[in-house]
Amino acid sequence: MVELQFNTKLRAFKQIGGGCEFRPLTSYCKNQGIVHRLICPHTHHQNGVVERKHRHIVELGMTLLQQASLPIKFWDFAFQTSVYLINRLPTSSLQFQVPYTVLFHKSPDYAFLRNFGCSCYPFLCSYNKHKLEFRSHECLFLGYSPSHKGYKCLSPSGRLYVSKDVAFNELKYPFHDLFPTTSNKYDVSPIVDTLPSANIPIVSSSPSTPAVTSQFSPPINTNSVIIPHEPAVIAPGSGQSLSSVSHSSPPHLSPQNIHPMQTKSKAGVFKPKVHPSFLLTTCEPNSVKQALADPAWFAAMKQEFQALIDNNTWDLVTLPNDRQPVSCKWVFRIKENVDGSVKRYKARLVAKGFHQVAVCDFTETFSLVIKPVTIRLILTLAVTNKWDLFQLDVNNAFLNGSLQETIYMQQPPGFDSGDKSMVCKLNKAIYGFKQAPRQWFQRLKQILL
Numbered sequence: 167m168v169e170l171q172f173n174t175k176l177r178a179f180k181q182i183g184g185g186c187e188f189r190p191l192t193s194y195c196k197n198q199g200i201v202h203r204l205i206c207p208h209t210h211h212q213n214g215v216v217e218r219k220h221r222h223i224v225e226l227g228m229t230l231l232q233q234a235s236l237p238i239k240f241w242d243f244a245f246q247t248s249v250y251l252i253n254r255l256p257t258s259s260l261q262f263q264v265p266y267t268v269l270f271h272k273s274p275d276y277a278f279l280r281n282f283g284c285s286c287y288p289f290l291c292s293y294n295k296h297k298l299e300f301r302s303h304e305c306l307f308l309g310y311s312p313s314h315k316g317y318k319c320l321s322p323s324g325r326l327y328v329s330k331d332v333a334f335n336e337l338k339y340p341f342h343d344l345f346p347t348t349s350n351k352y353d354v355s356p357i358v359d360t361l362p363s364a365n366i367p368i369v370s371s372s373p374s375t376p377a378v379t380s381q382f383s384p385p386i387n388t389n390s391v392i393i394p395h396e397p398a399v400i401a402p403g404s405g406q407s408l409s410s411v412s413h414s415s416p417p418h419l420s421p422q423n424i425h426p427m428q429t430k431s432k433a434g435v436f437k438p439k440v441h442p443s444f445l446l447t448t449c450e451p452n453s454v455k456q457a458l459a460d461p462a463w464f465a466a467m468k469q470e471f472q473a474l475i476d477n478n479t480w481d482l483v484t485l486p487n488d489r490q491p492v493s494c495k496w497v498f499r500i501k502e503n504v505d506g507s508v509k510r511y512k513a514r515l516v517a518k519g520f521h522q523v524a525v526c527d528f529t530e531t532f533s534l535v536i537k538p539v540t541i542r543l544i545l546t547l548a549v550t551n552k553w554d555l556f557q558l559d560v561n562n563a564f565l566n567g568s569l570q571e572t573i574y575m576q577q578p579p580g581f582d583s584g585d586k587s588m589v590c591k592l593n594k595a596i597y598g599f600k601q602a603p604r605q606w607f608q609r610l611k612q613i614l615l
Contacts, residue, residue: 234283567605
């Protein structure tokens with residue numbers, strides 16, 4: 167296949183040694199002039215490239231299964247999709263080129279990609295037995311066909327369709343809706359043409375007819391129950407029938423909470439509903455130009471810029487010839503109250519830390535991170551000893567960390583000085599820098615200790 171498809175001779179073949187099943191392959195490689203290399207037993211590090219790529223495929227495949235809420239029995243579809251995606255993503259081993267482009271000398275079609283495990287509707291007219299059947303129905307998307315230019319779509323009946331004419335709903339992952347009987351997350355049973363049948367009791371519409379139990383091959387929604395119509399009730403002495411039919415079910419009695427812990431529901435505290443008008447009238451700007459045109463967002467940006475100036479965050483200097491400045495951007499967020507109303511508009515100047523150059527712009531980036539078990543331990547001690555707990559929120563915390571490296575940053579968009587050739591020589595760390603958490607921790611450590 168390598169010789170025919172890529173016009174390349176196979177020169178060497180490498181495999182894990184110690185197995186008896188590959189011994190005939192040694193003689194074949196010797197006759198063809200192919201070097202057959204073996205790895206020492208129990209030394210997987212000698213085959214590190216393959217091991218790392220195997221781990222990459224497994225981790226990406228398990229991520230796809232978790233995102234789509236699929237059981238482990240669909241691992242083969244997830245791993246095939248992982249390989250399909252990895253071959254179309256840039257990799258550092260090829261100087262961030264796409265493997266598909268390097269191999270076939272053309273760019274892949276990224277518009278063909280869809281979310282794994284999402285809802286899809288393939289065109290099934292050619293599969294119908296008569297023309298009164300539906301042209302399509304909801305299926306589960308399970309990846310791409312290696313031998314067709316089409317998509318794999320799993321029907322609720324268990325049949326796998328391959329079609330190129332498919333409509334997708336990538337916001338919905340319908341596995342539990344299409345296969346409600348598959349409740350075991352770690353079920354490893356293979357996919358069959360027809361799913362196991364479920365016994366669904368159907369109550370007759372006549373009160374005198376007993377209930378009939380029927381079997382159906384395709385799974386149906388068991389949450390919908392057919393309620394029998396009750397006969398008309400004659401009011402005593404009136405001779406008139408009540409036209410209304412009672413469909414009320416027996417009242418559902420929720421179990422009484424007898425736990426001694428005081429909760430919001432016991433105290434009668436309920437979160438008010440969000441007013442829909444807030445969701446329609448307030449939105450975050452998509453660009454700096456849009457934010458500058460809004461007085462509320464402009465005031466928030468001006469407040470953030472003034473805080474940076476008051477903190478002596480930078481000095482405007484001329485950029486040296488041997489340095490490149492780091493870019494920055496504005497991030498906008500709306501802080502809301504508990505009822506959904508706008509509390510304040512927040513604008514944050516964030517540096518694009520991914521433009522930083524190692525050794526030149528940063529050295530050490532490690533910063534201690536608190537563990538959840540530490541928080542639980544402190545809360546336990548506070549409850550046991552009846553301590554008072556206080557919460558402290560440091561405004562612009564990262565601006566208190568001093569930088570040890572010399573870093574140049576572009577002027578903030580919308581607030582640049584008259585001379586646009588000047589850059590900001592930073593004295594303090596700001597959000598987005600790789601060493602900002604470390605410098606803030608060092609500063610906090612000096613104050614507390």
